[in-house]
Amino acid sequence: MRPQVIIIGRPNVGKSTLFNRLVGKKLALVDDQPGVTRDRRFGDASLLGLEFTIVDTAGWEDEDPSSLPGRMRMQTEASLEGADVALFVIDARAGLTPLDEEIGRYLRGHDIPVILLANKAEGRAGDHGLFEAFSLGFGEPVGVSAEHGEGMGDLFEALLPHIGEKQDDEDEASDEEAEYDPKAVLKLAIVGRPNAGKSTLINRFLGEDRLLTGPEAGITRDSIAIDWSWTDPKDGEARPIRLIDTAGMRKKAQVVDKLEKLSVADARRAIDFAEVVVLLLDATRGLEHQDLKIASMVLEEGRALIIAINKWDVAEDASGLFNGVRQALDDGLAQVRGVPLVAVSARTGKGLDTLLSAAFTLRDAWSRRVPTAALNRWFDDALAANPPPAPGGRRIKLRYITQAKTRPPGFVLFGTRLDQLPESYRRYLVNGIRRELGFDAVPIRLTLRSPKNPFAKS
Numbered sequence: 001m002r003p004q005v006i007i008i009g010r011p012n013v014g015k016s017t018l019f020n021r022l023v024g025k026k027l028a029l030v031d032d033q034p035g036v037t038r039d040r041r042f043g044d045a046s047l048l049g050l051e052f053t054i055v056d057t058a059g060w061e062d063e064d065p066s067s068l069p070g071r072m073r074m075q076t077e078a079s080l081e082g083a084d085v086a087l088f089v090i091d092a093r094a095g096l097t098p099l100d101e102e103i104g105r106y107l108r109g110h111d112i113p114v115i116l117l118a119n120k121a122e123g124r125a126g127d128h129g130l131f132e133a134f135s136l137g138f139g140e141p142v143g144v145s146a147e148h149g150e151g152m153g154d155l156f157e158a159l160l161p162h163i164g165e166k167q168d169d170e171d172e173a174s175d176e177e178a179e180y181d182p183k184a185v186l187k188l189a190i191v192g193r194p195n196a197g198k199s200t201l202i203n204r205f206l207g208e209d210r211l212l213t214g215p216e217a218g219i220t221r222d223s224i225a226i227d228w229s230w231t232d233p234k235d236g237e238a239r240p241i242r243l244i245d246t247a248g249m250r251k252k253a254q255v256v257d258k259l260e261k262l263s264v265a266d267a268r269r270a271i272d273f274a275e276v277v278v279l280l281l282d283a284t285r286g287l288e289h290q291d292l293k294i295a296s297m298v299l300e301e302g303r304a305l306i307i308a309i310n311k312w313d314v315a316e317d318a319s320g321l322f323n324g325v326r327q328a329l330d331d332g333l334a335q336v337r338g339v340p341l342v343a344v345s346a347r348t349g350k351g352l353d354t355l356l357s358a359a360f361t362l363r364d365a366w367s368r369r370v371p372t373a374a375l376n377r378w379f380d381d382a383l384a385a386n387p388p389p390a391p392g393g394r395r396i397k398l399r400y401i402t403q404a405k406t407r408p409p410g411f412v413l414f415g416t417r418l419d420q421l422p423e424s425y426r427r428y429l430v431n432g433i434r435r436e437l438g439f440d441a442v443p444i445r446l447t448l449r450s451p452k453n454p455f456a457k458s
Contacts, residue, residue, distance in 0.1 A: 003052040003163035004082060005045070008107070009089035010099045011059025014119040018089065018146035019056035022047060041224055048156045052163055055083065060103050078209075085113045085162040087155075090133055092118035092126030092143065104136040115158045116141040122150050185227070185240040188359055189274035191298070193290055194248025196280040197310040201346035202226065202243050225270075230356050239360065244270045249294055271297070275366065275407070276304045276359045283315035283343075287325045292332040299336055299443045302408035304366040306340045308355055313345040337431075338441040365440040367406050374437070375403060382432050391420050409433075410445040418448040 007015045023043035045054035080086065088107060090100050107114050118130045121143035133141035142158050144151030190198045203209055206228060224245045229238045271277055277298045281291055298305045307329060315321055322343060330337050340358045344351035370378075379401045388396040398415040411433065415421075430444050 002044070003084045004055060005052050005085050005087060005159065005163065006055040006057060006080060006083040007087045007089060008057055008080075008103065009060060010097065010103065013059075013089045013091040013094075014146045015059070015089050016056055018087070018117070018119065018144070019043060019054055021146050021149060021152075022054045042226075047152060047159065050156055050159060050164065052084075052159075060099065080110060080112060083112060085115060085159065087117050088114050088136075088138065089117045089119050090129065090136075090141075092121040092129035092133070095129040096132045096135065101136070104138070108137065113162050114138050115155070115162075117155070118143045119146050121145060122148055185242050186360060186363055187242045187244065187273060187275045188356075189244040189246060189270050189277045189303075190280055191246050191271065191277055191294060192248065192280035193282070193288070193294075196248065196282045197346045198248070198280050199245055201280065201308075201310065201344070201352075202245050204346045204349055205230070205243060205352065232357065232360075233353055234357070239356075241356070244274060246270045249290070268297075271301055271303060274303055275363050276306065278306045278308050278355065278359070281307065281309045281325070283309050283311040283318075283321060286321060287328050292328075295329070295333055295339070296335075299333065302443050302445070304359075304362040304408075304442045305336070306342060306355065306358055306362060308342045308344045308351075310344055310346055312343040312350055313348050315343075318343070336434075336441050336443055340441060362440060362442060365438060366408060366442045368409065368438060369406050370403055370437050372402070375401060378432065378436050382429060386425075386428060388425055389422060396421055404447070405445075408443045408445060409439055410447065412447045412449055414449050416450055418450045421448065 007018055009015050019041065022045035024046065041056040043054050043056070045052050086107060088103065090096065116133055116136060116138040118126060118133050118141040120126055121130055122145040126143065130141055130143050142151060142154045144155055190201060192198055206226065226243045226245070228241050228243055230241055231238050279291065279295050279298065281287060295305060295307065307325070309315070309322065309325060312318065322341070326341055329339055329341065333339060340362065342351055342355045342358060344355055379398075383398060388398055390396065394417065396415065396417045398413060398418075401411055401413045404410045404412045413429070426446060426448075430446050433439060433444055433446075434441070
């Protein structure tokens with residue numbers, strides 16, 4: 001395991017900006033208003049050759065544990081377990097606050113090394129806060145500017161004594177294990193409308209309250225990736241999975257808040273990153289138009305899709321609901337019929353093994369490459385069973401087909417007069433590929449390509 005460094009501090013001191021600086025990407029949402037970050041976010045950080053895992057946390061607030069800010073604080077407290085060092089961030093320009101002093105007292109009560117960072121220390125405006133920070137009792141504060149990248153060399157020197165030796169051990173272990181070829185991690189994203197139970201589902205997978213949940217809709221803002229291992233009950237084999245939680249997606253017209261727009265954009269990027277996407281429905285609300293829009297977006301991005309109906313333990317007329325959703329999906333997703341539909345309960349754990357087993361099976365199909373001989377045999381049989389039409393008395397000639405790519409499967413069809421090939425015949429070929437060649441309900445790309453006419457005017 002890489003050394004783990006946690007960022008902790010009150011809201012709006014620049015924790016997520018520092019996180020993005022250290023991972024080298026804008027992974028965490030950043031905004032001027034406080035309380036943007038709610039769940040822990042992990043990232044692979046690099047600082048002048050020092051490699052470690054960095055953990056962004058929600059802003060520390062002194063609230064009732066049952067409230068949303070209180071539950072966010074409990075998540076932050078839980079993240080201290082297993083950390084090698086804490087970066088305690090204060091705002092040098094604002095100076096010390098009573099909440100900073102409370103966090104300082106809390107950290108002093110724990111056996112974890114603390115590096116005090118005075119952020120926003122660029123120029124002279126932060127000098128006063130920098131001097132004030134000495135009173136917290138963590139030694140000399142490190143003045144940095146996460147936004148402008150200033151003070152990173154000083155941060156490196158402060159981190160080195162705490163995690164430098166552990167990184168050396170990790171590097172040696174990596175060298176020894178380099179010859180092994182591990183099985184690919186399944187990148188599995190959970191998407192859906194707000195309050196469908198996405199974070200609760202992931203917590204059930206993990207067996208711990210890793211993600212913040214509650215009755216309030218829209219708690220999740222950032223897309224959070226968590227590495228996990230699932231034991232397949234069929235063969236007892238451990239299968240690595242990267243679970244990706246996302247913000248709820250409402251109708252576009254209802255999304256007016258800037259932060260919600262950023263969250264939805266982040267969820268879309270998570271879909272791009274995933275291999276298989278689980279669209280989670282709420283059994284108490286059934287299938288809505290917004291669900292079909294999300295499903296279509298996933299398929300248009302070329303990702304394998306599974307529909308899971310959550311809260312099955314409280315569903316009314318379960319059989320009628322399942323059949324109704326199945327029919328609506330087949331009618332509403334014309335581009336891919338037969339998308340896997342699974343009934344689950346994040347509260348009781350029902351159907352979760354079935355869901356994950358289906359995800360691995362679907363990824364196999366999504367990654368499948370057909371041998372050329374088998375593809376040609378299918379193509380000849382398909383043409384013999386249903387020859388292409390002859391618009392205007394001139395037959396469209398389909399010469400051959402080849403698989404150009406996988407993930408998602410992409411095929412190129414060569415022939416003449418392909419611009420006149422009806423969409424219905426194109427669907428016939430795509431459905432045949434899916435049904436006869438083992439692609440199940442995954443999105444398939446079929447590109448038509450005709451030879452250039454040397455006599456055509458350029």
